[in-house]
Amino acid sequence: MKETWNLSFINKLLYLVLYLFFFSKANAESYVKAGESLIWDSENKSYTANGSVEFKNDRFVAYADKMIANYIEEKNDEVFTIIELFNNVVIKFEEETFKGNYAIYTRDDNIIKLTGDVSIESPSRLLTGSELIADIDNNKRILNSSNNEPLVEVLLENNADN
Amino acid sequence: MSNYLTKRIINILLIIFLSIQVLIYFVNQKPLTKNFSQKTITVENFSSIVLSKSGITKIGSEKLNKVDDNNIFLKGKSYLENNDYKIYGKNILINLSKEISESNEPVEVINKMGLLKAQSFKNLDYDGKIIFEGNVEFVIYK
Incomplete structure (x- = not known):
C-alpha cells in the first residue's frame, strides 16, 4: 500500500516537473514571425521583417507591419539591442496594451517609446496621447500630449503598495 | 557567231562562279563568336567548398548539375555552411561569379541567434x- 502511494506520488511529481519545464520553456521562447519577408543584413547587423510582424521576447509581445531589429555579438551569441516597429504597432506587456504608429525598444534600459496616435490600455483605464514612454524596469509610464507637455504619469496598481 | 556567244556565256558563268567562291572564302574567315559546346556535368552526393566574400562556404547536395561556367544547381536536399550560417534546403541555384544562391523551396537556417524557417531564400x-x-x-x- 505504501509502495503504491509512493509510486503515485513520484508519478505526480514527475508530471509536475515536466509540466513546469515545458511551461517555462514555452513562455521563455523568443521569436520573430513575418508574413511577407525577413531580410538578414549581416554587414549592418540587422533583421528587417515585413508583413504582419510578430515579435516576442521574455518581456513583451509586439505586433506591427514592419520591424527593424539591430543586434550585437555578445560572448559568441547575437542579441537584439534596438527594435523599431512601424505602423499599426501593438505591444502587449503583462495586463497592458500599448498602441501607436511607431515604437522603439532599447534593451539596455528596457524602455519602449511609442509615437503617433498612442494609447495605453489596462483593465481599469484607457489613456490616449501622442507619445508614450514605458519604463518597464521601473514600472513607470509617461504619456505626453501633442504639444509635448506631460499629460499623465501613471503608477500601476501592482506597484502602488511599494 | 554562235561560237562567240558560247564563249561569252562560259566567261560570264566563270566570273559568277569565281565571285561566289571569293564570297564563300571571306564569309568563312569570320571568327566564330559563340561557343556552342555545352557539356552537362552531373555529380551525385556531392560536397565541395566555395571561396566567396563571406569566407569559405561548404556546399553539398544529393545531385549537382553544372548549368554553365558560372552557374551550378544543387538538386535535391542541399546545404550551404560557413562560419555565420548553415542553410538547409532543396534545389539551390548558385551563381558563382555574382555570389548569389537562391531557392524557391522551404529552407531552414541556423545561425548564432537561432533557427529560421522560410518558404524561399x-x-x-x-x-x-x-x-x-x-x-x-x-x-x-x-
Missing part, C-alpha cells in the same frame, strides 16, 4: 544579405 553573399520570403518564423535562442 535569396542569398546575396557579396552584399552580406539573405532575403527570406513567404511566412518566416525565426525562433531565437536564449
Whole structure:
C-alpha cells in the first residue's frame, strides 16, 4: 500500500516537473514571425521583417507591419539591442496594451517609446496621447500630449503598495 | 557567231562562279563568336567548398548539375555552411561569379541567434544579405 502511494506520488511529481519545464520553456521562447519577408543584413547587423510582424521576447509581445531589429555579438551569441516597429504597432506587456504608429525598444534600459496616435490600455483605464514612454524596469509610464507637455504619469496598481 | 556567244556565256558563268567562291572564302574567315559546346556535368552526393566574400562556404547536395561556367544547381536536399550560417534546403541555384544562391523551396537556417524557417531564400553573399520570403518564423535562442 505504501509502495503504491509512493509510486503515485513520484508519478505526480514527475508530471509536475515536466509540466513546469515545458511551461517555462514555452513562455521563455523568443521569436520573430513575418508574413511577407525577413531580410538578414549581416554587414549592418540587422533583421528587417515585413508583413504582419510578430515579435516576442521574455518581456513583451509586439505586433506591427514592419520591424527593424539591430543586434550585437555578445560572448559568441547575437542579441537584439534596438527594435523599431512601424505602423499599426501593438505591444502587449503583462495586463497592458500599448498602441501607436511607431515604437522603439532599447534593451539596455528596457524602455519602449511609442509615437503617433498612442494609447495605453489596462483593465481599469484607457489613456490616449501622442507619445508614450514605458519604463518597464521601473514600472513607470509617461504619456505626453501633442504639444509635448506631460499629460499623465501613471503608477500601476501592482506597484502602488511599494 | 554562235561560237562567240558560247564563249561569252562560259566567261560570264566563270566570273559568277569565281565571285561566289571569293564570297564563300571571306564569309568563312569570320571568327566564330559563340561557343556552342555545352557539356552537362552531373555529380551525385556531392560536397565541395566555395571561396566567396563571406569566407569559405561548404556546399553539398544529393545531385549537382553544372548549368554553365558560372552557374551550378544543387538538386535535391542541399546545404550551404560557413562560419555565420548553415542553410538547409532543396534545389539551390548558385551563381558563382555574382555570389548569389537562391531557392524557391522551404529552407531552414541556423545561425548564432537561432533557427529560421522560410518558404524561399535569396542569398546575396557579396552584399552580406539573405532575403527570406513567404511566412518566416525565426525562433531565437536564449
